[in-house]
Amino acid sequence: MSVWGKIIGSASGFAFAGPIGALIGAVAGHAIDKVPSNDKLPEEIAIKQIGFTIGVIVLSAKMAKADGNVTKEEIIAFRKKVNVPNNEIKNVGRLWDQAKKTTDGFDIYAKQIASLFEAKSAVLEELLNLLFFIAKADGIISSSESIYLEKVSTIFGFTDEDFNRIYSSNTYETLTPYQVLGVAKSTPLEEIKKKWKKLAISHHPDNLVSKGLPEDFIQKSTSRLQEINNAWDIIQQNK
Numbered sequence: 001m002s003v004w005g006k007i008i009g010s011a012s013g014f015a016f017a018g019p020i021g022a023l024i025g026a027v028a029g030h031a032i033d034k035v036p037s038n039d040k041l042p043e044e045i046a047i048k049q050i051g052f053t054i055g056v057i058v059l060s061a062k063m064a065k066a067d068g069n070v071t072k073e074e075i076i077a078f079r080k081k082v083n084v085p086n087n088e089i090k091n092v093g094r095l096w097d098q099a100k101k102t103t104d105g106f107d108i109y110a111k112q113i114a115s116l117f118e119a120k121s122a123v124l125e126e127l128l129n130l131l132f133f134i135a136k137a138d139g140i141i142s143s144s145e146s147i148y149l150e151k152v153s154t155i156f157g158f159t160d161e162d163f164n165r166i167y168s169s170n171t172y173e174t175l176t177p178y179q180v181l182g183v184a185k186s187t188p189l190e191e192i193k194k195k196w197k198k199l200a201i202s203h204h205p206d207n208l209v210s211k212g213l214p215e216d217f218i219q220k221s222t223s224r225l226q227e228i229n230n231a232w233d234i235i236q237q238n239k
Contacts, residue, residue: 018112019104020054026098048116048123048212055113055127056217057092059152060134061099062106066148077137106148110155116212119157122202123213125166125224128153130217132170141171169227177231189235196232203228 099109117123131152135145146167153163165182168175178185181199183192201207203225205218 019108020051020058020112023054023058023095023098023102023109024050045210045212049214051113051116052123052127052212052217053214054095055109056130057095058099058109059106059113059127059131061096062109063131063135063145063148065100066106066144077134107151107155110152114156118211120159120162121157121211122224123208123211124156125158125203126208126213126217128156128158128166129170129224132166136170169224177234180227180231181235192235193232196228196235199228200225200232 113127114124128149131149132141135141135149141149149167150163153166158166161182165175165179167173169180176185178187178192181192181195183195187195205225209215209218
């Protein structure tokens with residue numbers, strides 16, 4: 001069963017409390033099908049996958065509300081990056097609408113999502129990248145969206161330096177290979193190699209899945225690994 005089926009069909013079987021649990025409960029009451037899952041995925045990973053997926057939906061909806069304008073381009077971007085099966089589109093739409101109209105602030109959802117993962121983890125960075133992709137879909141990241149994304153980034157445990165790198169990467173600003181890897185140009189090559197290996201492992205698809213990134217998102221959320229490997233190749237050639 002894909003993560004979309006888990007959210008509506010079997011999420012009630014998991015220990016989901018807090019604002020995410022309330023949001024799922026409000027939407028699941030309208031679901032047509034509630035099919036028990038035969039998936040043998042460990043509950044801890046299933047909860048993380050559901051949390052990640054809800055995070056993309058609810059934080060996108062809250063970002064759209066913060067910007068004050070939901071454009072056609074943003075909706076298309078959401079569908080482009082978030083591969084929703086046709087039979088789950090209505091349920092995802094219900095989650096989006098419920099998240100937009102709730103009086104709860106985005107921060108309580110961001111904090112609950114952050115609590116499921118290690119601070120500034122690769123999975124949380126992938127979630128932030130998805131939000132950036134949706135934000136820039138209409139051609140520009142507005143000031144309100146930028147502020148919103150920075151606040152989410154802080155809740156996720158990223159530093160100002162981390163956020164600036166992620167922001168630059170998503171707005172096509174030029175980053176040096178050293179900035180991509182988060183090292184100084186004067187850092188010895190062997191130390192840079194260790195940093196590259198650590199980043200490459202943490203952003204590898206197999207590791208992302210084991211840490212809670214749903215497989216539904218893997219093919220559309222691995223640009224960071226390519227960026228890391230390209231940076232290391234350039235540094236090796238010039239050292």
